[in-house]
Amino acid sequence: MTSRFTDRTALVTGAGSGIGRAVALAFAAEGANVVVAGRRREPLDETVALIEAAGGKALAVTADVARAADVQTVVDAAVERFGSLDVAVNNAGVFRGGEPLADLAEDDWRTQLDINVTGVFLALRAEVRQMRSQPSGGAIVNIASTFGMHKRQPGATAYAATKAAVSVLTRGAALDHIAEGVRINAVSPGATDTQMSLQPGETEAGRAERMKSEVPLGRVAAVEEVAAAVLYLASDDAASVVGTELVVDSGQTA
Numbered sequence: 001m002t003s004r005f006t007d008r009t010a011l012v013t014g015a016g017s018g019i020g021r022a023v024a025l026a027f028a029a030e031g032a033n034v035v036v037a038g039r040r041r042e043p044l045d046e047t048v049a050l051i052e053a054a055g056g057k058a059l060a061v062t063a064d065v066a067r068a069a070d071v072q073t074v075v076d077a078a079v080e081r082f083g084s085l086d087v088a089v090n091n092a093g094v095f096r097g098g099e100p101l102a103d104l105a106e107d108d109w110r111t112q113l114d115i116n117v118t119g120v121f122l123a124l125r126a127e128v129r130q131m132r133s134q135p136s137g138g139a140i141v142n143i144a145s146t147f148g149m150h151k152r153q154p155g156a157t158a159y160a161a162t163k164a165a166v167s168v169l170t171r172g173a174a175l176d177h178i179a180e181g182v183r184i185n186a187v188s189p190g191a192t193d194t195q196m197s198l199q200p201g202e203t204e205a206g207r208a209e210r211m212k213s214e215v216p217l218g219r220v221a222a223v224e225e226v227a228a229a230v231l232y233l234a235s236d237d238a239a240s241v242v243g244t245e246l247v248v249d250s251g252q253t254a
Contacts, residue, residue, distance in 0.1 A: 009035065009082040024036050036060050116165070120166050187247075
């Protein structure tokens, strides 16, 4: 591994499992001090334990990204503990539904909107305000999805709408704040080795068999592969990459 993030502070929301945990571990492996945030304490503590067992430094902060005060608490905790906020990855997101749009419960719509869209807005606002106050600025990566700007699927219309909004937030915010030293991009995963890519009642073996015919690569992406894309966009290697969306989907939307 390289040490692209030595002495930098990286904040990752939704870091208790899946892509968020993989991203947090990857930043720590490259020298970052990592702040992990999410609504449940136990999985965050597990992520911190994994980082510390590998010799890294991490801090867990419970927060609901749909609440502005919670988001600000996470940013403040990062700066208080480690001295700066250099990288932020807005990964927290939920999927609700599975039925046609006309049958979607209003609560399910609002939950996805609150976390997937308002949560990203609130996080971006707090993160940018901190980063633009620092001489070194910062880099932000939002986790969008191939559902949204790139593809649609029956039963996922509301989710796709929220993730399309993340794509637009990313590009607009990137233009708004690059002159202030804050560089913003997005990663859009397709089917990935997480619970979200399993169909109801499907096993991982069943998914693997299904993927052989559904995606050109013949398999889902590993969470570590998505994390690698995030770290690239957050690193100095991507210093001139602004407002882009890097798709990691095994060729599904090629």
